[in-house]
Amino acid sequence: VKIQNIELPGDMKRAMAKQAEAERERRANIINADGEKAAAETLAQAAEILAKTQGAINLRTLNTLERISTEPSQKTMMLFPIELIDAIRGGKK
Structure with missing residues (x-):
């Protein structure tokens, strides 16, 4: 088997680079989604x-x-008990 130095055309290089970038972006999106899911589960717990x-x-x-x-x-923070809020609303939630 003889290996030769092969030069790919520019449009082929760009297409391959674009495909590789899309794959990296896909993997990053999956990692981010997994992190969001784990965070949501932890918050729910x-x-x-x-x-x-x-x-x-x-x-x-x-x-x-x-x-x-x-x-x-x-800023000024004012906290009210939820019971007071309910009473102001007329007992409606």
């Missing part, structure tokens, strides 16, 4: 745990407030 644990969402809210209160901001 966390939401389920928070929903089952008495006061957990309040603790999470307080932790979030503590975190954002250390950042300089011109």
